[in-house]
Amino acid sequence: MGKVTLHDVAKAAGVSIATASWAINDNKNVRIPENTRRKVRKVADRLGYHSNAFARSLARGRSDLIGFVSDGVATSPFAGQVIQGAQDEAWRNGKILLVVDTDGNKTIERKAFAFMLEHQVEGLIYSSWVHRAITPPVELDRTASVLVNCFDEFGRFPAVVPNEVQGGRAATELLIRAGHRRIAFVNEPTISPASVGRLEGYRLALSAGGIEYQPTMVIDATADQEGGYGAVDAVLATGATAVFCHNDRTAMGLYDALRERGLRVPDDLSVVGFDNQEVISAHLHPALTTVGLPQYDLGVLGVRSLLALNESVHGDGDAADGVAVAGGDKGVEGIGDEPRHYDPLLVACPAVMRDSIRARGVTATRVVSLG
Amino acid sequence: MGKVTLHDVAKAAGVSIATASWAINDNKNVRIPENTRRKVRKVADRLGYHSNAFARSLARGRSDLIGFVSDGVATSPFAGQVIQGAQDEAWRNGKILLVVDTDGNKTIERKAFAFMLEHQVEGLIYSSWVHRAITPPVELDRTASVLVNCFDEFGRFPAVVPNEVQGGRAATELLIRAGHRRIAFVNEPTISPASVGRLEGYRLALSAGGIEYQPTMVIDATADQEGGYGAVDAVLATGATAVFCHNDRTAMGLYDALRERGLRVPDDLSVVGFDNQEVISAHLHPALTTVGLPQYDLGVLGVRSLLALNESVHGDGDAADGVAVAGGDKGVEGIGDEPRHYDPLLVACPAVMRDSIRARGVTATRVVSLG
């Protein structure tokens, strides 16, 4: 094991334990001559020395750890990206992510929090697999915490979530710009930030494009292949020339159903999805134009918000240096006074152009590379 | 923060610090009267006490941490399951998983290992996104290590991998049992454990079924939708009534191409995939019969092997109690003597029956619920 201690290194290098410590870490309060330092360093890795993080953190009173608890993000297709973003941003700041996926299991969640707290994390990121409102676990109150891909109703914690409205609008506008005016929307019937937000975006786009919103153009269907498959007749019945699907899976199902009817995308119907679930969207025939979820950014911004939060507490005066804390900065002051309120930080969903939209009529400006 | 220390608890409860420690942990060498214990416990969580893991580990000389380093498993669709399995098994043994996804980046990998080693992990699990041979990073020599979904050529480390041969055989046998005799195999042209193993399984099944192997029935295609899509003519040219696709993505592409030619699965062609990539296989029309990768088990067996490894070193005599250490137990003895050799532990790939196989001819035994 890592039996080599700083003591061993110091002895082998013929210096004191303190000097060894200084030589290895670049302590700025102490000037160690270059050659002592080199000597110590050389001895250290000849001996295979690895500093003991426990002893270090104990002495320093700082762990450099950030806890990341998710309710299943690791098993979802959107998983990795969020974690990856968080990890990268953490590393960039000299912090390390402790990740636990609770898979939605409350017992595991309890244990996970206990573990994180015992390991002196400097903050907690609580992330949900699906964008939704949550009731924050009590443990979040024990340390700095931020919510990712979820939010609490009362805005007690900073939250970072995808901008569903803008996304829905972007998707619809892709179609409008291509000249479509009869645009159906296959939406998930459940009330959720996604279904509500995307619908609002759809309506906004329509209205901005001077197109009247017709409730009959909105078709309910479960947000998966089966839903899309089953929605085909309803979609065709609307006489739409284009359809915005709640997500890529829905679009995939619709593709299948369309093909069985001898109809082609995009010639007979233009389609746009949502999520940019690569395994699907990039490999459909034709490849699906869609709107991506900003997973990586959610991770990055989650960590960034957390660091800003700590900054604003520990820092000397100047908090959150331009970092994207909840829109409007309210709450960054008033430490420990009345409860602060955070508005969720909305992260844009980028359009991903592929081949499932057909330009139509003269209205088509901006449309260049479409067949 | 977790400013409450054991000292505080002890004082508040009017006992010594040692008694407090004993009351909180259930130390078996000491008998604490039930009411002192209860009192201490109550005070502890009134104060919101959380033991400091660093101090504890430092004093105990044990971290209860297991490092899990993967080269991108968290961003792959197969991700979560492996980690989930590992995490569950770790927890079951009072250990906790420290997960880092390096995304294939060697710099991050270095840092990740350093981090793990500094945090005194009791062992390392090194996992690959795709089943393959690897050159073990040197850090693996610094502590007990096992490989998951990958292996080193020289068997220097215990490895846990999917049984590709058995999987390929299972897939093919599904078709043979349904009465097919002309079975094509769309395989990935690259040399890999998967392509080689599945092909071998295919041949084994054929031979066991009394069917002659014909190289012309094996079609090369990249292992994705595009590959499957492009392979359709070659497949049809073989006159096959059934086809085994290297993976589900290939099958998905083939489905598309087939449909464009007005052909139907399984009526015109039976199809079986591999990987059981749920987003795809479960939602194709018809749902795809396939062979699953045993991801969860890989995770479980990975940590189990690791624990067995440590057991066999630290344990008193009786090592690896029936635990699945490399086939044949060689190497469990001979600590520190000549280098031991571990054969990879092969984990079975389960068949997942769905609707893409059509029973054919009289040979069909065992086939019950097929249309």
Next chain:
DNA sequence: TTGAAAGCGCTAACAA
């Protein structure tokens, strides 16, 4: 520039 030494919070002998 360097060393000695006092903790960081906890566990586990050893005493009482």
Next chain:
DNA sequence: TTGTTAGCGCTTTCAA
């Protein structure tokens, strides 16, 4: 049954 105390390995004053 309980308390005292010596570390665990490292950082960081304070002296030299």
